[in-house]
Amino acid sequence: MLVASIWGLWSSYLPSFLDGLVVTMEITGLGLGVAIVFGMILAGCRLSRFRVLRLLATIYVDVLRSVPVLVLLFLAYYGLGQLGLTLSGIASATVALGAFYSALLCEIFRGGIQGVEKGQREAADALGLKRTSVFVRVTLPQAILLILAPSTNQVSNIIKDSSLVVTIGVADLMARSYEASSTTFQPMDMFVLAGIIYMVLYVVLARVLGRWERNVQRRYS
Numbered sequence: 001m002l003v004a005s006i007w008g009l010w011s012s013y014l015p016s017f018l019d020g021l022v023v024t025m026e027i028t029g030l031g032l033g034v035a036i037v038f039g040m041i042l043a044g045c046r047l048s049r050f051r052v053l054r055l056l057a058t059i060y061v062d063v064l065r066s067v068p069v070l071v072l073l074f075l076a077y078y079g080l081g082q083l084g085l086t087l088s089g090i091a092s093a094t095v096a097l098g099a100f101y102s103a104l105l106c107e108i109f110r111g112g113i114q115g116v117e118k119g120q121r122e123a124a125d126a127l128g129l130k131r132t133s134v135f136v137r138v139t140l141p142q143a144i145l146l147i148l149a150p151s152t153n154q155v156s157n158i159i160k161d162s163s164l165v166v167t168i169g170v171a172d173l174m175a176r177s178y179e180a181s182s183t184t185f186q187p188m189d190m191f192v193l194a195g196i197i198y199m200v201l202y203v204v205l206a207r208v209l210g211r212w213e214r215n216v217q218r219r220y221s
Helices: 002-046 051-066 069-082 089-114 118-126 131-168 173-184 187-220
Strands: none
Touching: 002 051, 002 089, 002 131, 002 173, 002 187, 051 089, 069 089, 069 131, 089 131, 131 173, 131 187, 173 187
16 A cells, blocks of 8 residues: 555646656756866876976866865855856756866876776887877777776766755756655655655666776777
8 A cells, every 4th residue: 555655646746747857858968078188188188298288287186176075066056156157957067067076087087098008109110100100099999998997987976966956946857856845745756756866867877877888898809
């Protein structure tokens, strides 16, 4: 009887939760895209021959990694508004997650590139290959194998941190669970349902990314 009651409650709110899940996935995808692009740029700066670029990238990475995502989210949503730049909740989440995870991915990318044996790059140079060709044909394929696993692990972290957008009024999955719990006065049931949906999303993404990772490893190994 209890199970039937809970299932009836869940089924009535499931469409709303799935709408929130779409927003969660949107924020995750946008934040991850920004993080990957800027992470690669930062990694290039960290490996640059120019000291100024290395210094600026190092400062950025050290500062952003030490600041909680929630603080970055408030700065993007409330702080930029005081400066005359008003962002929507989703845009603020994209900026905050992109800024934070670009610092993390920068170090992963840099470590992967530096993890390639120096002797192989020197051998390619000795063959007369240009610097770009050495990076594309020698360094990058091997670096991808070192970068792939830790990079894909960050996806689950972005999904979890995306739940913080409830604090700025974005109607994501967590916000829908808050609304449902305040309406039904059944917070345990609603948050358990949200937790199950997050878990299913994580498991599905983990399987997809794991298969993609194995395909890439077979291709480049």
